[in-house]
Amino acid sequence: MRVFVPRDSAARSVRADEVAERIAACAQESGGGQAVEIVRTGSRGMLWLEPLVEVETAAGRIGYGPINPEDVDGLIAAGMLDGRGKSLGLVEELPWMKRQERLTFARVGVIDPLSAEDYEAHDGMSGLRTALTMTPAEVVEAVVDSGLRGRGGAGFPTGIKWRTVLGAEADLKFVCCNADEGDSGTFADRMLIEGDPFTLIEGMTIAAYAVGAAEGYVYLRSEYPDAVATLKDAIELARTNRWLGPDVLGSGFGFDLHVRVGAGAYICGEETSMLESLEGKRGMVRAKPPIPALQGLFGRPTIVNNVLSLATVPTILASGAKAYADYGTGRSRGTSVFQLGGNVARGGIVETAFGITLGELVNDLGGGTASGRPTKAVQVGGPLGAYLPVEQFGLPMDYEAFAEAGAMVGHGGIVVFDDTVDMASMARFAFEFCAAESCGKCTPCRVGAVRGVETIDRILTATAGTDRDKHLVVLEDLCELMTDGSLCAMGGLTPMPVRSAVRHFGEDFNA
Amino acid sequence: MTSGVVVDVRAGRVREIASGLGGLRGALIPILHAVQEEFGYVDQPDVAVIADVLNLSVAEVHGVVTFYKDFRRTAAGRTTVAICQAEACRAVGAVALGEHAKRTTGCEFGETSYDGRITLDEVFCFGNCALGPTVQVGGRLHGRVTPGRLDALLGEAR
Numbered sequence: 001m002r003v004f005v006p007r008d009s010a011a012r013s014v015r016a017d018e019v020a021e022r023i024a025a026c027a028q029e030s031g032g033g034q035a036v037e038i039v040r041t042g043s044r045g046m047l048w049l050e051p052l053v054e055v056e057t058a059a060g061r062i063g064y065g066p067i068n069p070e071d072v073d074g075l076i077a078a079g080m081l082d083g084r085g086k087s088l089g090l091v092e093e094l095p096w097m098k099r100q101e102r103l104t105f106a107r108v109g110v111i112d113p114l115s116a117e118d119y120e121a122h123d124g125m126s127g128l129r130t131a132l133t134m135t136p137a138e139v140v141e142a143v144v145d146s147g148l149r150g151r152g153g154a155g156f157p158t159g160i161k162w163r164t165v166l167g168a169e170a171d172l173k174f175v176c177c178n179a180d181e182g183d184s185g186t187f188a189d190r191m192l193i194e195g196d197p198f199t200l201i202e203g204m205t206i207a208a209y210a211v212g213a214a215e216g217y218v219y220l221r222s223e224y225p226d227a228v229a230t231l232k233d234a235i236e237l238a239r240t241n242r243w244l245g246p247d248v249l250g251s252g253f254g255f256d257l258h259v260r261v262g263a264g265a266y267i268c269g270e271e272t273s274m275l276e277s278l279e280g281k282r283g284m285v286r287a288k289p290p291i292p293a294l295q296g297l298f299g300r301p302t303i304v305n306n307v308l309s310l311a312t313v314p315t316i317l318a319s320g321a322k323a324y325a326d327y328g329t330g331r332s333r334g335t336s337v338f339q340l341g342g343n344v345a346r347g348g349i350v351e352t353a354f355g356i357t358l359g360e361l362v363n364d365l366g367g368g369t370a371s372g373r374p375t376k377a378v379q380v381g382g383p384l385g386a387y388l389p390v391e392q393f394g395l396p397m398d399y400e401a402f403a404e405a406g407a408m409v410g411h412g413g414i415v416v417f418d419d420t421v422d423m424a425s426m427a428r429f430a431f432e433f434c435a436a437e438s439c440g441k442c443t444p445c446r447v448g449a450v451r452g453v454e455t456i457d458r459i460l461t462a463t464a465g466t467d468r469d470k471h472l473v474v475l476e477d478l479c480e481l482m483t484d485g486s487l488c489a490m491g492g493l494t495p496m497p498v499r500s501a502v503r504h505f506g507e508d509f510n511a
Numbered sequence: 512m513t514s515g516v517v518v519d520v521r522a523g524r525v526r527e528i529a530s531g532l533g534g535l536r537g538a539l540i541p542i543l544h545a546v547q548e549e550f551g552y553v554d555q556p557d558v559a560v561i562a563d564v565l566n567l568s569v570a571e572v573h574g575v576v577t578f579y580k581d582f583r584r585t586a587a588g589r590t591t592v593a594i595c596q597a598e599a600c601r602a603v604g605a606v607a608l609g610e611h612a613k614r615t616t617g618c619e620f621g622e623t624s625y626d627g628r629i630t631l632d633e634v635f636c637f638g639n640c641a642l643g644p645t646v647q648v649g650g651r652l653h654g655r656v657t658p659g660r661l662d663a664l665l666g667e668a669r
C-alpha cells in the first residue's frame with residue numbers, strides 16, 4: 001500500500017518530513033501485516049492544505065490535510081491507511097483541482113520526482129521522442145504554432161526566439177534556463193523543479209535539438225537549496241538513462257546539462273545579467289543589441305528561457321501545437337501557472353487557460369484573505385508589477401489586457417493584501433528594493449531609486465496641500481525619468497508599483 | 512608561528528578547490544561557493560589564490576565577491592537566521608516579525624549576536640509565499656512563523 005507525502009520545500013516548511021517519519025514509525029509499530037511504502041512527491045499546489053497526505057485506494061488517491069505530526073497516530077487508528085476516517089475525499093475531485101487545466105504541472109504532486117519509471121509511466125519523454133522524429137526546423141515551427149510566449153515576464157514568443165538561434169551559424173550554441181525566480185510571490189519554477197525535474201530536462205533537450213545546441217545551463221537561485229539538490233540528482237539519473245549525454249535516446253544527438261547556483265542577486269534574473277553571472281562575472285546588465293539569441297553565453301548564440309517556458313515544450317510536442325493553442329484567449333495562448341500568495345486563504349498553484357479573471361483567482365480559488373478582512377490590493381507580476389484594487393478584479397489574465405490597464409502578468413504571481421496594508425510603505429519598499437538590487441550601470445535606476453525613497457518620505461511628512469502636491473509632482477517626474485531612461489526593466493518598471501499605488505490608493509499618501 | 516601554518520593550510524586547500532573546479536565554464540562563482548561552503552566565508556587571502564589559479568586579476572575576483580550578497584567576508588555566527596522581507600511575506604506580518612527578531616537578538620540585519628550564536632539576515636523571497644511569514648534557520652525553511660514560534664526556533668539554535 002502506498003502513501004504519498006510531499007517533499008516540496010513549502011510542505012517541508014510546515015513539517016511534512018516529521019509527518020512522513022511519524023507515518024513510517026506508526027505503520028511499523030502497528031505492524032498489522034500491512035507493508036506501507038511512503039512515496040515522497042512534489043506538492044499538488046494546494047499549499048494551505050500542506051502537509052497533505054494521500055493514500056492510494058481502489059477508487060483513487062484520498063487526501064488528508066493539513067496534518068500535524070501529532071495527528072498521525074489518531075488518523076492511522078481511525079483507518080487512514082485504508083482511506084477511512086475524516087478525509088478530504090478524492091484529491092482529483094476537489095474543486096480546486098477540478099477547476100484547473102494542468103498541462104505543464106500535470107505530474108507535479110502525482111509522481112516521485114526522481115523516479116524515471118514513474119516519469120515514463122506518466123507520459124514522460126514522449127515529447128522528446130516525437131521531436132527526434134522531426135527535423136529541428138519542424139520542432140521550432142511547432143513551438144511557434146503553439147503560440148507559447150515566455151513565462152519569465154516579458155512574454156516574448158518562444159518559437160520566434162528559437163528560430164533566430166537556429167538560423168545563427170556558430171561552432172557552439174547554448175540553451176540556458178532562467179531559474180532565478182527572484183520575484184516575490186512566485187514559486188512555480190521552484191515547485192516544478194522540486195516536483196517534476198525531468199520535464200525541465202526534457203524541455204531543454206528538445207530546445208537543444210531544435211537549435212543545434214550541445215550544452216545547457218540552469219541558473220538556479222541559491223535561496224532554493226532543495227530545488228538545486230533535486231535537479232542535480234535528476235540530471236545524474238537522466239545521464240544514466242541516456243536521456244542526456246553524447247547519444248540521447250540512441251538518436252546520435254548529443255546534449256549535456258549543468259546546474260549553476262546563483263549568489264543572491266535579484267538582477268541576475270535579467271537575462272543578460274544572468275549570462276554575465278554564468279560567465280563568472282559580476283551580474284552587470286548588458287546593452288542590447290546584440291541579443292542573446294545571436295551573441296549570448298560566451299558570445300555564442302543562446303536560448304534563454306524561463307523554467308515554465310521550457311517545461312511546457314514537452315507537452316506541446318507530445319500533444320501537438322494546435323491542442324496547446326486551443327487553450328487561452330487573444331494572443332495569450334495555452335495555459336499559465338498562476339501563483340496565489342501573501343494574505344490569501346487558499347494559497348498555491350493554479351494552472352489554467354489564460355483568460356480567467358483576477359477576481360476568479362483571488363476570490364473563487366483563493367477564498368479571499370487569510371485574515372478574513374476585506375481585500376485591499378493585489379500585486380500581480382512580482383516586485384516590478386502593479387498594485388491593483390478590487391475594482392479591477394474583472395481583468396482577464398491576458399498579457400495585452402494587463403498592459404492596457406498599466407499592469408503586467410509577469411511570471412503569474414499574485415500577492416494579496418488586506419485592508420491593513422499601507423500602500424505608501426509598499427511604494428517606498430519598491431524603491432528601496434530597486435536601490436538595493438540595482439546593478440548600478442545606469443544613473444536613472446541607481447540614483448533614481450534612492451531619490452524615490454527620499455521623495456516618498458517627504459510626501460509623508462509634508463503638510464497637506466501645496467507642499468504635498470509639489471512632492472507628488474516630483475515623484476511623477478522621477479517615475480517618468482526612470483521609465484524612459486533606464487537600461488533594463490529593473491529601473492524601467494520600478495515606477496509601475498509606485499505609480500499604481502499612487503493612482504489607486506492616493507489616500508495612503510496623505511500624512 | 513602557528514597562525515602562519517594555519518594560513519598556509521587554508522591557502523593550500525583553497526588552491527585545491529579552485530584547481531579542481533577551474534575547468535568549468537564560468538568557474539569563479541562555483542569556486543567561491545565551494546570555498547564559502549568549506550570555510551564559512553571568503554577571506555581576502557583566498558581571493559589572491561583564486562585569482563592566481565584562474566589567471567584573473569585580484570581586482571576582478573574581488574569585484575565578483577563584493578557584487579553578490581551570498582559571499583561573506585567574515586565568519587557568520589553559529590546559526591544563520593534569515594527572515595523573508597519581500598512583499599508576500601510583508602502581507603502577513605514579516606516586517607513586524609523582523610523587528611521582533613532584531614529586538615530579541617540585539618542584531619540588525621547582517622549582524623551577528625555578541626555571543627557569536629546567531630547571525631540575523633534578511634532575504635527577499637524563499638518561494639514560500641503562500642505560507643509566510645517565512646524564516647530560514649540554519650538552512651531549514653519554516654513557514655507561517657509567528658513571533659512565538661520564532662522565539663522557540665531562536666532558542667533551539669545553539
Ligand SMILES: Cc1cc2nc3c(=O)[nH]c(=O)nc-3n(C[C@H](O)[C@H](O)[C@H](O)COP(=O)(O)O)c2cc1C
Nearest residue numbers: 150151152178180181182269270271305306309489
Ligand atoms: C530585473 C529583472 C529580473 C528578472 N528576473 C527573471 C527571473 O527571475 N526569471 C525569469 O525567467 N526571467 C526573469 N526576467 C526576464 C528575463 O530577462 C528574460 O526575459 C526571460 O528569462 C526570458 O525567458 P522567457 O522568454 O522564457 O520568459 C527578469 C527581468 C528583469 C528585468
Ligand code: SF4
Nearest residue numbers: 439441442445488491
Ligand atoms: S536599470 Fe538598473 S539594473 Fe538595469 S542596467 Fe540600469 S542600473 Fe542596472
Ligand code: FES
Nearest residue numbers: 595600637639640
Ligand atoms: S515573499 Fe517571503 S517567501 Fe516569497
